[in-house]
Amino acid sequence: MRLCKDMPDAIGGTPLIRLRKASELTGCEILGKAEFMNPGQSVKDRAALWIIRDAVARGVLRPGGTIVEGTAGNTGIGLALVGRAMGFRTVIVIPETQSQEKKDMLRLAGAQLVEVPAVPYRNPNNYVRYSGRLAERLARTEPGGAFWANQFDNVANRQAHIDSTAPEIWEQTGGKVDGFICAVGTGGTLAGVAAGLRARKPDVKIGLADPDGAALYSWYTKGEMKAEGSSITEGIGQGRITANLEGLEVDMAYNIPDSEALPVIFDLLREEGLCLGGSSGVNVAGAIRMAKEMGPGHTIVTVLCDYGTRYQSKLFNPAFLREKGLPTPDWLEAPAPELP
Ligand code: PMP
Numbered sequence: 001m002r003l004c005k006d007m008p009d010a011i012g013g014t015p016l017i018r019l020r021k022a023s024e025l026t027g028c029e030i031l032g033k034a035e036f037m038n039p040g041q042s043v044k045d046r047a048a049l050w051i052i053r054d055a056v057a058r059g060v061l062r063p064g065g066t067i068v069e070g071t072a073g074n075t076g077i078g079l080a081l082v083g084r085a086m087g088f089r090t091v092i093v094i095p096e097t098q099s100q101e102k103k104d105m106l107r108l109a110g111a112q113l114v115e116v117p118a119v120p121y122r123n124p125n126n127y128v129r130y131s132g133r134l135a136e137r138l139a140r141t142e143p144g145g146a147f148w149a150n151q152f153d154n155v156a157n158r159q160a161h162i163d164s165t166a167p168e169i170w171e172q173t174g175g176k177v178d179g180f181i182c183a184v185g186t187g188g189t190l191a192g193v194a195a196g197l198r199a200r201k202p203d204v205k206i207g208l209a210d211p212d213g214a215a216l217y218s219w220y221t222k223g224e225m226k227a228e229g230s231s232i233t234e235g236i237g238q239g240r241i242t243a244n245l246e247g248l249e250v251d252m253a254y255n256i257p258d259s260e261a262l263p264v265i266f267d268l269l270r271e272e273g274l275c276l277g278g279s280s281g282v283n284v285a286g287a288i289r290m291a292k293e294m295g296p297g298h299t300i301v302t303v304l305c306d307y308g309t310r311y312q313s314k315l316f317n318p319a320f321l322r323e324k325g326l327p328t329p330d331w332l333e334a335p336a337p338e339l340p
Contacts, residue, residue, distance in 0.1 A: 007085045011038050011045045012164045016172040016301065020272055022264075022288050027296025030287045032304040033169060036276065040078045040109075042306035043165075044071075044151075044235075047188050048078030050160035051149045052086065064144030066091055070131030072185065072235040073102030074306055075151050080109035091138065091146075093131040098234055101310045121239060128152060153243035157188035158195070165189065166196020169301050175200070178298040181207030181252070181286045182305075183236040183279050184216055187245035189303060194248060205294065207252040209286025209302075211279075215239040217255040231258050232314060232324055233278035235305065254289045256282045262327050264288075265308070265315060270331070275308035278315055 004010040015034045022030040035043035055061035066089045067079050076092035083090045090111040094103065095118035106113055114134065116127050124130075135148030151157050169177060180197055182190050194206040210217035212229030214237035219225050227239055238245070261281030268274040268284065280303070287302040294300070314320050321328040 007039050008049050008082050011040075011049050011082075013168065014038060016169065017274070017304070019268070019274075019284060019287075021267055022284055022291070026288055026291035028291035028294070029299040030284070030291060031173070031299065031301045032274075032280070032284065033165065033301060034304050036280075036304055036307040038078075040074070040081045041310065042074035042077065043189055043303055044074035044306075045078040045082070046160040046164055047151055047157040047186070048075055048082050048149075050163070051151065051154055051156045052079065052082055052088070054154075054156035054159070055147050055149075056086075061088065061147040062145055063087060065089075066138055066142045066144060066146040067149055068131055068135035068138060068146050069093070069149040069151065070126075070128040071151065073098050073106065073310075074235055075149070075186075076106050076111055077102065077109055079149060080106060080111040084110055089144075091134065093127045093134060095127050099311050100313055102234075105310070151188065151244075152186045155243055157186055158192040158244040161189050161192025162196045166193045166200075169193065170197065170200050173299060173301065176299050177201070177204060177301055179205040179207060179252075179287075179290055179294060179300040180302070181209055181254075181283065181290050181300065182303045183209045183211060183233075183256075183282045183286070184214070184238045184245065185236045185279075187238065187242050187248065189305075190250075191244050191246075191248040194250075205251045205290070206249070207254065207286060207290045208250045209254050209256050209282050209289075211237050211261070211282050212255065212257050213237050216245075217253050220250050220253040229257070231278075231282075232320075232326070233258065233261065233282055234311070235277075236279045236282060252290055252293060254286050256285045256289075258324075258326055260285045262315070262321075266327075266329050269308065274304065276304050277306040277308055277311050279305045 138146035211231035265281035
């Protein structure tokens with residue numbers, strides 16, 4: 001039990017939860033790092049805090065300054081909330097396709113939102129590139145200056161996981177960790193935890209779980225950046241080697257379609273009481289595949305990235321799922337049973 005001196009101090013130190021069904025199915029211990037228990041309810045709180053602290057230390061973010069970022073939502077929520085606690089304003093550029101719940105939360109956290117069409121990175125109006133230009137402009141006009149968080153290529157993001165997530169996993173498992181796997185948005189989590197664990201145990205296996213529409217599965221298995229299909233998951237799916245991913249080697253890689261990730265999300269909610277977002281489904285499905293490949297008796301850790309209510313209008317909305325041709329469990333539509 002900790003007494004935290006403020007909200008940023010409460011980031012990290014999340015529980016590691018044994019996932020019963022995945023463990024029973026594979027004969028391995030499959031453990032999920034409960035990142036949804038961070039104050040901003042996602043793994044991205046860690047990156048937000050490390051990026052802000054690093055910018056303050058380098059003198060590029062000054063008191064009263066504005067933080068500008070392009071984000072699928074969770075990094076923005078982390079930046080906006082930590083920004084509130086530390087006295088910075090935030091301006092967030094977000095693709096309009098992201099869930100309404102995340103946009104509402106960003107506004108509630110006091111971020112100023114700029115919604116842009118969801119276009120690929122090669123397009124100059126892609127949210128990440130747009131946010132970089134906006135930061136340059138605001139740096140000239142904002143009285144307190146402006147700082148571009150640049151989570152994809154700012155390695156303070158990866159450092160958060162080298163300094164905090166990896167040592168926590170090491171300590172929580174007593175060093176008994178054989179594999180770690182997760183999906184990639186910026187790559188900060190995967191590359192940072194991989195580096196932190198490999199420093200302690202060089203032969204730990206590192207796995208990539210890649211959704212449809214992302215190119216890293218093809219990159220790490222065939223050496224070509226090729227993406228096929230699409231995914232309703234948010235915050236993951238990368239088509240280039242970001243600075244955070246540079247130097248990362250993975251031992252195993254799996255392509256996880258939504259049709260495989262969604263049943264995992266539904267089971268975790270219904271059978272284990274864990275209400276999680278779509279990327280957590282890709283991660284746990286990836287951990288199951290990795291466990292099957294490694295064989296029984298291993299301990300494999302993955303990440304439970306964010307809380308499921310953040311996607312109520314999509315992941316848990318039968319009309320949305322049906323429209324996408326995805327598995328739509330009966331219980332989502334069933335009325336609550338009558339009480340006796
Ligand atoms: N899951 C969700 C829901 C996210 O928002 C993100 C961050 N974009 C990730 C996973 C991936 O994390 P990272 O950026 O560290 O690769």
